[in-house]
Amino acid sequence: MKAQHLVWIRRISQGFFLLLFLFLLIESRLPQDAFVDYSLVFSSELDLKINYPVRFFFQLDPLVWLSSLVSGHQLIKGFWWALGLLIMTLFLGRIFCGFICPLGTIHHVVGWFKPALKGEHMVRANEKTPSQRVKYFLLITVLVGAVIGLNVAGLMDPISLLFRSLALAVFPAVAGGLQELFEVMAKSDLKALNLVGHGGEVVAATLFGFGFKAYRTAWFIGLIFLLILFLNRIRPRFWCRVLCPLGALLGICSRFSILRLEKDQERCTDCKLCTKTCQGAASPRPGQDWESAECLVCFNCFSSCPEHALSFHLTWSSPKLNKGPDMGRRAVLAGLLAGISLPLLGRLDGQVHKVADPRLIRPPGSLPEKDFLTLCQRCGQCMKVCPANVINPTLTEAGMAGFWTPHLIMTQGYCEYTCTLCGNVCPTGAIREFSVKEKIEGPIKIGSVYIDRGRCLPWSGNGPCIVCEEHCPTSPKAIYFHKEMVTGPDGKRQSVQLPYVDLKTCVGCGICEYKCPVKGRPAIRTISAGESRSLENQILL
Amino acid sequence: MDMNNRITRRESLQKLLTISGTVALSAFSGWPLTRLASVRAETPPRRFVVEALGQTAGYSVKELTRETFNAAGGMTRFVSKGDVVAIKPNISWARRPDLAATTNPLVLEGVIELCYEAGAKKVRIVDNTINDARRCFAITGAGMVAKNTNADLVLPRSSLMKQMKINGHRLDVWPVFVPLVEADKLINLPVAKHHGLTTLTLGIKNWIGGVGGRRHALHQDIHQSIVDLAQFFKPTVTLIDATRIMIKHGPSGGSPSDLAVKNTLILSDDPVAADALATGLFGYSPEDLDFIRLGKKWGLGTDDLQQLHHKKVIV
Numbered sequence: 001m002k003a004q005h006l007v008w009i010r011r012i013s014q015g016f017f018l019l020l021f022l023f024l025l026i027e028s029r030l031p032q033d034a035f036v037d038y039s040l041v042f043s044s045e046l047d048l049k050i051n052y053p054v055r056f057f058f059q060l061d062p063l064v065w066l067s068s069l070v071s072g073h074q075l076i077k078g079f080w081w082a083l084g085l086l087i088m089t090l091f092l093g094r095i096f097c098g099f100i101c102p103l104g105t106i107h108h109v110v111g112w113f114k115p116a117l118k119g120e121h122m123v124r125a126n127e128k129t130p131s132q133r134v135k136y137f138l139l140i141t142v143l144v145g146a147v148i149g150l151n152v153a154g155l156m157d158p159i160s161l162l163f164r165s166l167a168l169a170v171f172p173a174v175a176g177g178l179q180e181l182f183e184v185m186a187k188s189d190l191k192a193l194n195l196v197g198h199g200g201e202v203v204a205a206t207l208f209g210f211g212f213k214a215y216r217t218a219w220f221i222g223l224i225f226l227l228i229l230f231l232n233r234i235r236p237r238f239w240c241r242v243l244c245p246l247g248a249l250l251g252i253c254s255r256f257s258i259l260r261l262e263k264d265q266e267r268c269t270d271c272k273l274c275t276k277t278c279q280g281a282a283s284p285r286p287g288q289d290w291e292s293a294e295c296l297v298c299f300n301c302f303s304s305c306p307e308h309a310l311s312f313h314l315t316w317s318s319p320k321l322n323k324g325p326d327m328g329r330r331a332v333l334a335g336l337l338a339g340i341s342l343p344l345l346g347r348l349d350g351q352v353h354k355v356a357d358p359r360l361i362r363p364p365g366s367l368p369e370k371d372f373l374t375l376c377q378r379c380g381q382c383m384k385v386c387p388a389n390v391i392n393p394t395l396t397e398a399g400m401a402g403f404w405t406p407h408l409i410m411t412q413g414y415c416e417y418t419c420t421l422c423g424n425v426c427p428t429g430a431i432r433e434f435s436v437k438e439k440i441e442g443p444i445k446i447g448s449v450y451i452d453r454g455r456c457l458p459w460s461g462n463g464p465c466i467v468c469e470e471h472c473p474t475s476p477k478a479i480y481f482h483k484e485m486v487t488g489p490d491g492k493r494q495s496v497q498l499p500y501v502d503l504k505t506c507v508g509c510g511i512c513e514y515k516c517p518v519k520g521r522p523a524i525r526t527i528s529a530g531e532s533r534s535l536e537n538q539i540l541l
Numbered sequence: 542m543d544m545n546n547r548i549t550r551r552e553s554l555q556k557l558l559t560i561s562g563t564v565a566l567s568a569f570s571g572w573p574l575t576r577l578a579s580v581r582a583e584t585p586p587r588r589f590v591v592e593a594l595g596q597t598a599g600y601s602v603k604e605l606t607r608e609t610f611n612a613a614g615g616m617t618r619f620v621s622k623g624d625v626v627a628i629k630p631n632i633s634w635a636r637r638p639d640l641a642a643t644t645n646p647l648v649l650e651g652v653i654e655l656c657y658e659a660g661a662k663k664v665r666i667v668d669n670t671i672n673d674a675r676r677c678f679a680i681t682g683a684g685m686v687a688k689n690t691n692a693d694l695v696l697p698r699s700s701l702m703k704q705m706k707i708n709g710h711r712l713d714v715w716p717v718f719v720p721l722v723e724a725d726k727l728i729n730l731p732v733a734k735h736h737g738l739t740t741l742t743l744g745i746k747n748w749i750g751g752v753g754g755r756r757h758a759l760h761q762d763i764h765q766s767i768v769d770l771a772q773f774f775k776p777t778v779t780l781i782d783a784t785r786i787m788i789k790h791g792p793s794g795g796s797p798s799d800l801a802v803k804n805t806l807i808l809s810d811d812p813v814a815a816d817a818l819a820t821g822l823f824g825y826s827p828e829d830l831d832f833i834r835l836g837k838k839w840g841l842g843t844d845d846l847q848q849l850h851h852k853k854v855i856v
Contacts, residue, residue: 030675048679179699186700201700210698387673416673418635418680463761466738470760471671475795481737497737515671517757 003303006312010098010299014105020056021102025167026207027052028425030387047420047436053078054381057102057159058427062086063142063246064160064377067153068428071146072374076428086253093254097240097247098279098297103158104240108279108298110229111236123272125235128281128291130328131242137331137338139248144339149370150346150401154377156245161225164404167384168215168393169222175208214412215383216392217404237279240296251293251325258314259297260322261290267309274301274310284310293325346373346401356537358527360397361408361447361508364415365423365434368533369402375430378404382422382431388413390510391422406431408446410510410526415446417473417509439507440474447508448530448539449478449501455523458496461488468499468512468524478506479524503530503540588811588842589613589850590818595784595804596855602784605856606651609780609806612854615659619777619810620726622660627667627724628652628692629776631731631747632681634793635672641785642794644732646682648782648806652730653690664690667720668750669697695720702753709769710839711762716754721774729776729812733783733819735791735799738763741823742792743816744779745771745832745841764831771812772841779815781807783822813842814849 031048058064059078062085068076085096097104117125142153154160182204185197201210215221231238240247261284268286278284282294284301286309301310347353351360352370363382366372383391383406390413393404406422408415423434438444451468453459469479481497488494501524508526516522529539593609595602610616620626630644638646649666656664666687670677674697678684687694695701702716721727731747738760739746748770749756759766783805790799803822809815813836817827827833827844837844 030673031679032675048676183700198700201698210696212699387676416635416676419673419676457761464738464763465760467757467760469737470792473793473795475790475799477790477795515757517755517760519755 003299003305003311006299007303013099014108017100018102018105021162022166024052024054024056025163025171025384028054028167028381028384029209030385030419030421032206049424050385050421054385054425055427056081057163058377058379058381060085060100061157061159061246062089063139063153063157063249064427066249067142067146067151067157068375068377070143071149071151072371072428072430074375074429086250089250089253090256092259093257093292093295093297094247094250094280095259095297096250097244098299101158101240101246103162103244104237104296106162107229107232107237107239111232111279115236116233119276122236123276126275126278126281128283128294128326132281132294133326133328133331134242135244135248135251136325136327137335138243139245139252140332140335141338141342142245144336145342146374148340148343149374150343151374151376152342152401153245154379155404156243157377157379158239158244158246160377160379163384164378164380164393165221165225167380169218169225171208172213172215172218173222175204176212178204178208179210179212213389214392215380215389216409217395218393221393221404235281237296240279241281241294247296248325254292254295255322255324257292257322258316260292260313260315261295261301262311262313262315263287263290264309264311267307269307271306273304273306277301277304286310289323291326292322343401346399349399349401351399351402356528356531356534357397357399358529359407360394360402361410361510361526361528362531362533363391363406363408363422363431364439364444364446365420365431366406366533367430367432368535369398372405372430372533373398373401375428376402376405377428377430378406379427380406381425381427382406385421385425386413387419387421388416390414390514408510408526410513411522412514414511414514415509417507417511443532445507445530445532446510447526447528448503448506449508449510449512449524449526451499451501452521452523452525455518455521456499457518457523458486458498459523461486461494461496463488464496465517466497466499467515467517469497471511471515473509473511474505474507476502476505478502478504479512499524506530587848587850588809588814589852590807590809590811590814590846591852591854592818593806593808593854593856600804600856602645602647603651603654605784605804605806605854606648606780607655608854608856609808610652610655612852613778613808613810616655617659619728620656620659620661623662624656624660624725625723626656626661626664626726626728627721628656628664628728628730629667629721629747629751629774630683631742631750632666632668632677632683633671633750635670635676635680636793636795637680638682639797640794641732641787641800642734642792643677643681643683644730645782645784646686648780648784649683649730650686650690652728652780653686653692656728657690661726664692665695665720665724666692667695667718667724669702669718669753670750697753699753705773707769707773709765709772711765712759712769715752715770717773718751718753721751726777727774729774729779731779731781732786733781733803733822734787734794735789735823737791739767739832740830741816741820741825743819744776744781744812745816745836748774764835767832768835768839768841771836772839776812778808778810779812781815781819783807783819786822788823809849811842811849813837813844814846817844818846 065082182201263286277300280296457465510526634642636642736742
C-alpha cells in the first residue's frame with residue numbers, strides 16, 4: 001500500500017473516532033425522547049435509560065481496565081474491548097495513539113494547525129529526549145498506587161481527562177456563553193433578533209441542553225486542558241510523548257509488535273523530513289535506533305520520505321523483539337516510590353479510616369469509600385449525565401485521595417427520586433448499576449437531613465412555610481409537621497406547622513435543601529451521615 | 542418515532558422547534574408590562590359549573606371529558622377557529638399517573654383533542670415543573686399525550702420567563718412563564734389534591750406552576766399570592782381532574798394508599814366556583830379554605846353555586 005494512502009486512512013480513522021467520542025459524550029444525558037410509551041408509564045416505576053453505549057471509550061481503554069482490575073479487583077463491564085486493544089497493540093504497536101485516541105487526535109490537529117516551530121527547530125523538537133521517560137514514571141505510579149488501593153489513573157488517563165475537560169469545562173462554558181447571547185436576543189424588541197434568539201437556543205440545546213450548567217473547579221479543569229493543548233507548541237503531541245500513562249502502557253506492549261519500521265541506509269540523503277514530521281519523537285531517521293515504544297504509528301515518516309528509504313512492514317522474522325522502552329531506572333524507582341506513597345498519604349486525611357466528611361455526599365449506588373477510591377476514574381460521566389446538575393467534582397471534601405471524585409452539592413441541585421442514570425453510565429462500577437426500586441424501597445440512601453431551627457421560617461417565628469415537606473418525595477414523608485404556637489418578631493403568638501425529620505424514612509435526596517426558600521445557607525441541610533454505603537457513618541441504631 | 546419513513550431536514554428542524562414551542566413564540570416580543578384590561582375583563586353575565594361523574598364500570602375518561610364540555614355547550618364555546626390554546630396541567634412531579642400527583646394524561650389528551658376539533662391552530666402544554674421537566678414529561682405521560690395529539694410540549698427555561706406586572710394585592714412584579722399569557726385561550730387543568738399548607742390544591746393553586754423566580758417564598762403568604770396569580774392569568778375555563786384525588790400526603794404523595802377514586806371532573810368558567818365545588822370531594826366546605834374566601838373577596842368569582850348554571854353529567 002502506498003504511504004499516502006495509509007496516512008489518509010489514519011486521518012479518516014482519527015476523525016471517525018473523535019466524532020464518535022463527541023457523539024457519545026453529548027448523548028451522556030437524560031434520553032431526549034420525552035414521548036415514552038404509555039403502557040410503561042402506567043405499569044411500573046420507569047427506568048429512563050440511555051440507549052447509546054456511552055461507556056465505550058472507557059471500555060476500550062486498557063488503563064481503565066487494568067487499574068480497576070489491580071485496584072478494585074473488578075473486571076469492568078465490556079473489558080473485552082480493552083483486552084482486544086492490548087492484543088492489537090502486541091501486533092501493531094501504539095496504533096491506538098495514532099488511529100483512535102480522541103485526545104491524541106486533538107493534539108495532532110492543534111500541533112498541525114499553524115505549527116510553532118519551523119524547519120530545523122521542528123527537527124530538533126522531534127528528536128527523542130529523556131523527558132519522554134516521565135510517562136513511564138506516571139504509569140508506574142498509577143499502577144503501583146492502584147495495587148495498594150488508590151486509583152488515580154483517571155487523573156491522567158487520556159479518555160477520562162478528555163471527557164472530564166469537555167463535559168465539565170469546555171461544553172458548559174460554550175453553552176453558557178451561547179445561552180447568554182441567545183437570551184439577550186430573545187429579549188430584544190426586534191423581531192428578527194428575537195427569532196434568532198429563540199431558534200438558536202433550541203438548536204444549541206440539541207448539543208448542550210437548555211439552561212446553565214455549573215461544576216465546581218471547572219475553571220481548573222478547563223485551565224489544565226488549555227495548558228496541555230498549549231504544550232503542543234513546545235513539541236508536537238507533547239502530552240502523548242511525555243505525559244500520557246496510557247501511551248506508556250501501550251508503548252511497553254509494542255515491544256512485541258510485528259509492524260516494524262524498516263530503514264534503508266543506502267537511500268537516505270539525511271534530509272530529516274522523517275524526523276520533522278514524526279509525531280512521537282521515535283527516531284525514524286536511518287542511522288538511529290527506531291523506538292517502537294515511542295512510535296505513534298502515524299505513518300508520517302513513511303509518507304514524507306522522498307527517497308523511499310523508510311517503509312513499514314509486518315515481519316515475524318528477526319529481530320524477534322523491538323528495542324525495549326527507554327524507561328530509565330530513575331523513572332522506575334521514582335514511580336515505585338510515588339506509587340507506594342500516594343495511597344498511604346491519601347489515607348492520612350481520615351476519610352477512609354477515621355471520619356467521613358459530612359459534605360462528602362456520594363451519588364446513590366456508590367460503593368463504600370475505600371472501594372469507591374479503587375474504582376472511580378474521576379471521568380465526569382456521572383456529572384455530565386445528572387439531569388439535576390447536582391453531581392460535582394470534589395475539591396477537599398474527599399481528601400487528597402478523592403480529588404475530583406463525584407459528590408452532591410444540594411444547594412446546586414438535588415437527586416431526582418426515581419433517576420438512575422449515574423449508575424447507568426459509570427464505566428467502572430464505582431457507582432454500581434441500581435434500580436428505581438432500590439432507591440424507593442431501599443436499601444439505597446444518600447445521606448440524611450437536619451433542620452436548622454434558627455434559620456427555618458416557622459421555627460424562628462418568621463412565618464409559615466411547608467416547602468421542604470411539600471417536596472419530600474418519600475412515602476410516608478420523611479418531613480412531617482406538628483402544629484404549635486411560636487412567637488413572631490412582633491412578639492405575637494402565632495400558630496404554625498413546624499417541620500420535623502424522620503431519619504428512618506429520609507433518603508437524603510436533598511430536594512428539601514435545594515428548594516428551601518431560605519437562600520444562602522438553607523434552613524434544612526443534607527449530610528452524608530446515614531448513607532447506606534457505609535456501616536460506620538450512621539445515626540440510628 | 543417511525544423509523545421507516547425518513548424525514549427531511551426541514552421536517553426534523555420543524556419537529557425540533559415545535560417540541561419546544563418556539564415557532565409561534567418568536568412572534569411574541571414586546572409584551573406590554575401591564576396587560577390590556579379590556580381583553581379579558583368582559584365576563585358573561587351568568588357563569589356555569591359542570592359536575593361530571595363516571596359511574597359505569599370501565600367508563601372512558603376521554604368520553605367523560607367530552608361529555609363535560611358538551612354539557613357546557615361544547616368546546617367551541619371557549620375555543621375559536623385559529624386560536625392558540627395554552628393548557629396548564631399539573632405535571633410538576635416526576636410521578637407515575639397512577640400516583641395522582643399529576644393531571645390524568647387521559648383527561649389532558651381528551652381536552653387537547655376537543656381543542657383541535659374546535660379549530661384550534663395550536664395547542665401547547667405549559668407547566669413550569671418542580672422536578673426536572675423532561676423527566677416530568679416522560680413519567681407523567683404528558684410526553685406521550687403530546688405525541689398522540691401533536692400538541693407542543695413547552696420546556697420551561699429562563700428565556701421564556703419574563704418579569705411582568707401582576708398588579709395583585711400581594712404580588713407586584715413576578716417572573717411569568719410567557720407561553721401562558723401569550724396564548725389566545727388558556728385552559729387550567731389541575732388535579733385535585735391535598736396540600737400541607739393550603740389544605741387543598743385545586744385550580745387557583747395551580748398557577749404556582751405558571752411562574753418562576755423565587756416562587757417557594759410565595760408560601761409565606763400563599764392564599765393571597767395564588768389569588769393574585771389566578772386574577773392575573775384569568776383562564777378561559779378551569780377543568781379540575783378529580784378522577785382520582787390525593788386525600789393525604791399532598792401535594793406529592795407517592796403511594797396509592799394516599800388516593801381515593803372519585804371519577805369526577807369539574808368544569809367552570811368561574812375559578813372560585815370550580816374550587817368551591819371540588820372541596821366537597823374531600824369533605825370540606827368552601828369556607829374552610831382561605832384562598833376561596835379571598836378569591837370571593839377580590840371578585841375572582843363566587844362560591845355560591847346557586848348563582849351559577851349548575852349542571853350534572855353522568856356517564
